Every structure is written in structure tokens, then in C-alpha cells.
Amino acid sequence: MTFLATIWDWFWFLFWIYVYLAYLFALVYIVIDIFRDRTLNGWLKAVWLIFLVFVPFITALVYLIARGGGMAERSARKQKESQEYSEEYIRSVSFASPMDEIAKAKALLDAGTITQGEFDALKNKALGNKY
Numbered sequence: 001m002t003f004l005a006t007i008w009d010w011f012w013f014l015f016w017i018y019v020y021l022a023y024l025f026a027l028v029y030i031v032i033d034i035f036r037d038r039t040l041n042g043w044l045k046a047v048w049l050i051f052l053v054f055v056p057f058i059t060a061l062v063y064l065i066a067r068g069g070g071m072a073e074r075s076a077r078k079q080k081e082s083q084e085y086s087e088e089y090i091r092s093v094s095f096a097s098p099m100d101e102i103a104k105a106k107a108l109l110d111a112g113t114i115t116q117g118e119f120d121a122l123k124n125k126a127l128g129n130k131y
Contacts, residue, residue: 027056030063033071036078101126 034040034048051059064071105122108114114122 023057023060026060026064027052029071030060033067033074036074037067037070098126098128 030052031049034045037045040048048059048063052063102123105114105119105126109116109119
């Protein structure tokens with residue numbers, strides 16, 4: 001009987017740990033959303049945070065009910081901005097077009113910095129040819 005009681009004790013312990021961690025995650029996400037929202041002025045942000053500190057469970061429920069749709073929109077907009085920034089960064093650091101690479105190699109050939117064979121190798125590399 002004690003073994004069965006011990007199993008249920010562990011089950012309830014793990015369940016309440018899960019609930020507590022989910023609740024903390026929701027609180028952190030709400031705080032992030034409060035600061036991400038540009039429509040709230042500083043005083044309203046302060047009021048939401050004060051209520052989250054002193055009456056966290058009720059405030060979290062009210063916030064999710066009243067502003068849950070806006071949370072999703074702000075999150076989607078932030079994700080889109082991050083994706084666009086990443087794509088822009090990738091484009092800025094990626095290799096130049098084959099024509100640019102060939103033009104640079106031609107300028108080096110004309111300046112006498114590289115030989116004709118080196119120019120041909122760079123040109124083939126820019127065009128994706130193996131030989």
C-alpha cells in the first residue's frame with residue numbers, strides 16, 4: 001500500500017511541477033508581450049506589471065482573455081520581421097553573382113595580377129564548371 005501511495009505522490013508532484021512551469025512560461029510570455037506592444041503607453045505597461053506582481057493568476061487570465069488576439073498578431077509580426085532580417089542578412093553576406101566574380105577576375109587579369117590560366121580557373125569556378 002505504501003508503494004502505491006508513493007507512486008501517486010510522485011505523479012501529483014510531477015503534475016504540479018508541470019503546472020507551475022507552464023504558469024511561469026505564460027507569465028514570462030505576457031511580460032514580453034507587454035513590452036513588445038507599441039500601443040500601450042508606459043503607465044498602462046506599469047499597471048499591468050504591478051497587477052502581475054500582486055495578483056498574478058487573475059491578471060494573467062484577464063490579460064490572455066482581453067489581449068490574447070493582439071498577442072498572436074504581435075508574435076506573428078515579430079516572427080516575420082526576424083525572418084525578413086535573416087533573409088536580408090543572408091543576401092548581404094552571400095556570394096556575388098557569377099558576372100560580378102568574372103568582372104573582378106577580368107580586372108585582376110587586366111592589371112596583371114593574375115595569369116590567363118588563373119583567370120580561366122576563376123571564370124570556370126564562378127560559372128560552376130568543374131574544368
